[in-house]
Amino acid sequence: MYKGVDKYIKYIFTLPTLLFVILCVTYPLIYTFQLGFHEWSMSVSIPKNWVGLRNYIELLTDSRTWDAFWRTIVYTFIVVVVETVLGVVFALMLAKIKRGTNIIRTVFLLPMVATPVAVGIVWKLIYEPTIGVGNMILTGLGFKASTFLGSAHTVLPSLILIDIWQWTPMVMLVVLAGISGLSDDIYESARIDGANEMQQIFKITLPLLLPTILMAVLLRVIDALKTFDIIYATTQGGPGYSSENLNILSYRYAFEYFYMGKASALLIIFFFVVFFFAMLYVVMKNKLESRYE
Amino acid sequence: MDMVEYKRKKAAKTVCLKILFWAAILFIVICTLAPVLWMLSASFKSIVDIMNPKKIFMFSPTIKNYVDVFTKHKFINPTINSIIVSVVSTAIACVMGLPTAYSIARFKQTKLSLVILAVRIIPAITFLVPWYIIFSELRLTGTYTALIIAHLLVSLPLIIWIVTPYFSSIPRELEEAACIDGSSIAGCFVRIMLPLAVPGILTAAILAFIYSWNNFLFALILSSSRTRTLPMAIFNFISYTDVNWGGLMAASCIITGPVIIISLVLQKYVVSGLTAGAVKG
Numbered sequence: 001m002y003k004g005v006d007k008y009i010k011y012i013f014t015l016p017t018l019l020f021v022i023l024c025v026t027y028p029l030i031y032t033f034q035l036g037f038h039e040w041s042m043s044v045s046i047p048k049n050w051v052g053l054r055n056y057i058e059l060l061t062d063s064r065t066w067d068a069f070w071r072t073i074v075y076t077f078i079v080v081v082v083e084t085v086l087g088v089v090f091a092l093m094l095a096k097i098k099r100g101t102n103i104i105r106t107v108f109l110l111p112m113v114a115t116p117v118a119v120g121i122v123w124k125l126i127y128e129p130t131i132g133v134g135n136m137i138l139t140g141l142g143f144k145a146s147t148f149l150g151s152a153h154t155v156l157p158s159l160i161l162i163d164i165w166q167w168t169p170m171v172m173l174v175v176l177a178g179i180s181g182l183s184d185d186i187y188e189s190a191r192i193d194g195a196n197e198m199q200q201i202f203k204i205t206l207p208l209l210l211p212t213i214l215m216a217v218l219l220r221v222i223d224a225l226k227t228f229d230i231i232y233a234t235t236q237g238g239p240g241y242s243s244e245n246l247n248i249l250s251y252r253y254a255f256e257y258f259y260m261g262k263a264s265a266l267l268i269i270f271f272f273v274v275f276f277f278a279m280l281y282v283v284m285k286n287k288l289e290s291r292y293e
Numbered sequence: 294m295d296m297v298e299y300k301r302k303k304a305a306k307t308v309c310l311k312i313l314f315w316a317a318i319l320f321i322v323i324c325t326l327a328p329v330l331w332m333l334s335a336s337f338k339s340i341v342d343i344m345n346p347k348k349i350f351m352f353s354p355t356i357k358n359y360v361d362v363f364t365k366h367k368f369i370n371p372t373i374n375s376i377i378v379s380v381v382s383t384a385i386a387c388v389m390g391l392p393t394a395y396s397i398a399r400f401k402q403t404k405l406s407l408v409i410l411a412v413r414i415i416p417a418i419t420f421l422v423p424w425y426i427i428f429s430e431l432r433l434t435g436t437y438t439a440l441i442i443a444h445l446l447v448s449l450p451l452i453i454w455i456v457t458p459y460f461s462s463i464p465r466e467l468e469e470a471a472c473i474d475g476s477s478i479a480g481c482f483v484r485i486m487l488p489l490a491v492p493g494i495l496t497a498a499i500l501a502f503i504y505s506w507n508n509f510l511f512a513l514i515l516s517s518s519r520t521r522t523l524p525m526a527i528f529n530f531i532s533y534t535d536v537n538w539g540g541l542m543a544a545s546c547i548i549t550g551p552v553i554i555i556s557l558v559l560q561k562y563v564v565s566g567l568t569a570g571a572v573k574g
Contacts, residue, residue: 009478010400013392018405020389020449024442025412028423035423042426090321093314105564107322109556110329112567115507117524118545121531122332125538131344133331165328174568216568226416229509233528247418254422255514267419278414282407 029271036265041258048261055265064241065249065266072245072273075156076224079163084217086164087171092201094172095179105176108169116166120233123162124149127234149235152242159243162230167223171216178212179205211288218281225274246270332549336542343538358543368544370519371526375548377437378522379505382444386501389445390452391494395482397453398460406457413450420446421514428515435517443511448501455500455569459493460486492562499559500566503552523548 036055040048059065094104111119127134127148135145148158182205190200206213228247231237237244237252244252250270254263335343337354362368397406424443425434433439463486472481487494512525521529527544530537556563 006478010396010402012479013396013482014402014405016389017393017409017449017453020445021408021412024424024446025415025420028420028427029415031423031426032419042429093318093321096314097318102560104318104322106557106560107325109560109563109567110553111325113503113507113552113556113563114329114549115509115524115545115552117507117509117528118332118549119328121527121541121545122328124531125335125542126328126331128538131538165325169325170567173564177564177568222414228418229507229524232513233509233531247416250418251510254418255425260422260426264422267416267422270416271419274414274416278411281414282410 032264032267035261036268038261038264040260042260051261055262056269059262059266059269064244065269067241068244068246068249069273071156071243072225072247075160075163075227075245076221078160079167079224080217080220082160082164083168083171083220084213086168087216088175088206088213090168091172091175091179092205094176105173108172111166112169116229117233119162119166120230123158123230124234127158149243150239152239155235155239155243159231159234162234163224163227166230167220171213171220174212174216175209178209182208214284214288215281218277218284221277222274222281225277246273329549329553332542332545335538336546338539338542340537340539358539359547361537361540362543362547366526366530366540366544368523368526368547371521371523372547374437374516374520375506375522375524378440378444378520379502381437382441382448382505383498383501385441386445386448386452387494387498390449390497391456391487392482394453394456395460395486398457406453409450409453412446413454417443417446417510421510425514434515435520437520439515440511440520440522443515444505444508447504447508451501451504452497455497455566456490456493458569459490463489495559496562496566496569499555499562500569503555503563506552 035048037050037052038048039051039055040046094101097104126132129135129145129147129150132148134148139145146154146158149155186204186208187200190204195203225245226247227245228251231243231245231248232251235243237248241249246266247270250263250266253259253266334352336358337356338352339355339357342352393405393409396402397409421443424439428434428439467489468481468485471485472478476484507524508522509524509528512522513528516522516525527541527548530541530544
């Protein structure tokens with residue numbers, strides 16, 4: 001069927017990518033895995049020292065690891081739930097608008113494309129206890145002034161709010177794109193049958209969009225688990241350890257304390273946490289695709 | 294009489310609902326815009342005006358912050374570095390990724406596409422520890438090479454992941470009809486398939502550029518004072534000048550400005566890129 005070079009074209013076309021994956025992804029993963037069984041602080045004079053499972057045992061018996069783990073889970077859970085609910089509601093609202101949708105859509109792009117470090121810095125100014133607008137709004141509405149990023153109790157909710165501001169638009173845009181793909185015929189026949197607005201939303205729009213919404217949710221879960229830029233730019237994991245998630249904690253172990261072995265072990269744990277949700281994504285995607293094709 | 298009353302009441306109710314609806318939309322839009330506008334306005338404020346949060350609109354604008362950022366804080370070099378790293382890494386990712394995307398679409402290499410998906414999903418920091426060690430041994434830390442390779446980790450999977458569905462959606466008959474006998478697959482790919490997939494390629498390239506421009510983690514670990522990119526420059530700026538909010542805001546505007554302009558001009562592509570993976574099944 002194919003002649004000459006065409007027979008091998010699929011290998012030629014994919015070779016650079018495959019090489020990149022093997023050299024820059026697979027090999028480093030194996031390296032990290034074996035480094036997890038060593039103790040090493042990147043020193044030239046002191047070689048790597050095999051310690052077996054000690055890094056893992058130390059990590060799993062350290063409350064700092066578990067705190068970071070649960071913080072990652074709680075953060076992800078809250079931001080994804082809020083972003084999904086708000087995103088779907090906003091999308092349903094915007095779908096009703098006939099004019100000006102382009103401008104509004106552009107507005108919603110801004111939080112997502114703005115450089116996360118810059119976003120973090122702007123929110124740091126907003127949250128600044130004495131000169132920030134955050135407290136001006138709180139006290140203006142009759143609430144007590146907050147320390148926001150400055151204390152262990154308020155830092156996580158403050159970071160969660162930034163994430164919600166940044167990523168609700170993603171869910172919204174996904175759902176909006178989904179809505180625009182639905183045919184008018186269904187709604188017309190529903191109206192003839194006497195379905196009101198609410199019934200149309202709950203009986204037609206949402207069930208039809210469920211696969212789309214689920215994919216958006218899982219993509220958000222995977223990205224929220226890995227949140228780094230916003231947290232590092234605003235608090236660097238502090239005050240104390242109070243805003244460390246698994247990503248920040250791994251970074252600190254590796255590049256602040258240079259515990260390369262311990263950091264690698266933590267990375268492997270982190271890898272499996274993310275991978276668990278990723279598998280869920282792949283399984284669901286395949287199921288949905290086979291059902292809707 | 295009753296009928297007229299009823300109709301009037303109903304009309305009043307619809308108007309009320311309409312007003313409420315638009316008020317809600319306006320509220321959402323303002324909340325979304327506020328931090329960005331706050332950044333923009335604070336970047337034109339003097340130190341005294343920033344200290345007083347009540348001065349939201351009434352202040353005498355100054356461009357001193359912008360001048361300072363480029364002169365005192367030497368932002369010219371990081372700007373050039375950011376452009377070099379994001380343009381070169383996006384270009385390399387396209388050269389490597391487009392044939393791969395075509396091959397995945399054409400020969401249905403699902404295993405390979407799962408591998409690409411895995412790279413997109415695995416936390417980048419997992420690779421950074423070994424890379425940091427390997428790059429140090431090769432004396433590559435702090436070079437453009439190290440940064441560009443690191444950025445490929447994000448842009449290459451992104452390009453493949455966005456463009457593959459575009460190639461798949463081009464009907465096989467069209468391809469076969471266009472590539473008349475005698476033309477090789479490679480030739481056909483360059484002359485026929487690439488031009489057909491231009492919207493997808495644009496979407497992917499724009500997104501890859503934006504992600505690369507915004508990337509902080511790689512620069513944090515792999516850049517030196519000579520090669521550091523804008524996100525890193527601005528981060529260093531916080532660590533030693535806690536008080537110069539005006540300068541920080543000006544720097545934030547400079548770094549987000551290009552990305553925002555791209556999104557305004559090429560909105561359609563940016564939206565389809567950001568929602569890729571969720572919208573198409």
